Amino acid sequence: MGTIVFDLDGTLVDALPDFTDAMNRLMAAMALTPVTGPEIAGYLGDGPRVLVERVLTARGKPMDESAHAAFLTDYTAHAAEGSLLFPNVTETLEELAKRGWRLAVCTNKPAAATEILLLALDIRRFFATVSAGDSHPFKKPDPRHLLAALAGETGRSIMVGDHRNDVQAALGAGVPCIFAGWGYGKPEMAAGATAVAGRFADVVELAETL
Numbered sequence: 287m288g289t290i291v292f293d294l295d296g297t298l299v300d301a302l303p304d305f306t307d308a309m310n311r312l313m314a315a316m317a318l319t320p321v322t323g324p325e326i327a328g329y330l331g332d333g334p335r336v337l338v339e340r341v342l343t344a345r346g347k348p349m350d351e352s353a354h355a356a357f358l359t360d361y362t363a364h365a366a367e368g369s370l371l372f373p374n375v376t377e378t379l380e381e382l383a384k385r386g387w388r389l390a391v392c393t394n395k396p397a398a399a400t401e402i403l404l405l406a407l408d409i410r411r412f413f414a415t416v417s418a419g420d421s422h423p424f425k426k427p428d429p430r431h432l433l434a435a436l437a438g439e440t441g442r443s444i445m446v447g448d449h450r451n452d453v454q455a456a457l458g459a460g461v462p463c464i465f466a467g468w469g470y471g472k473p474e475m476a477a478g479a480t481a482v483a484g485r486f487a488d489v490v491e492l493a494e495t496l
């Protein structure tokens with residue numbers, strides 16, 4: 287069939303609860319205004335270091351590397367407490383695998399938290415390759431990150447993601463992209479995508495047409 291490469295946060299998993307809780311422990315430690323889920327959703331997509339930078343910037347603070355290090359350690363230790371799969375993810379991955387698709391993950395989340403989350407939500411078993419935000423010296427929107435997730439597979443391939451970075455990586459790699467309309471990205475981030483899906487389960491039929 288080919289390979290379908292999934293983004294993680296905002297596509298397979300709603301990670302906002304654990305991001306928000308860990309960020310609010312950092313905000314409390316720094317005596318800064320707490321964050322909300324929607325605020326975090328607007329800052330995700332470029333990995334935890336940029337997330338911390340955006341939260342600090344919004345509070346008039348400069349980037350703080352030790353705050354980033356503390357956040358990453360804390361978040362990784364609690365990455366799978368409140369985070370949940372989006373509706374019908376397990377059934378849909380099962381159906382795609384049954385139809386012969388090879389499945390992979392390409393995420394800007396670091397590998398340690400990625401593996402914890404995929405195992406805790408019992409979906410690690412579906413993916414032939416997992417290419418995380420610190421697995422290579424590059425990450426999305428760099429198309430080499432997506433090409434690494436494809437691991438040399440030359441057959442048909444499709445990227446599914448909820449952020450501009452997913453669309454840009456796919457465009458750069460010459461791979462069609464399904465924009466995850468249920469995720470955190472604003473609708474304008476879909477610009478350049480081949481198709482927009484409203485629900486995770488829609489990927490099954492859409493993938494057949496690309």
Ligand SMILES: O=C(O)COP(=O)(O)O
Nearest residue numbers: 294295331332333393394
């Ligand atoms: O951690 C992030 O900022 C985004 O992660 P994602 O690439 O899985 O959406």
Ligand SMILES: [Mg+2]
Nearest residue numbers: 293295296448
């Ligand atoms: Mg995402």
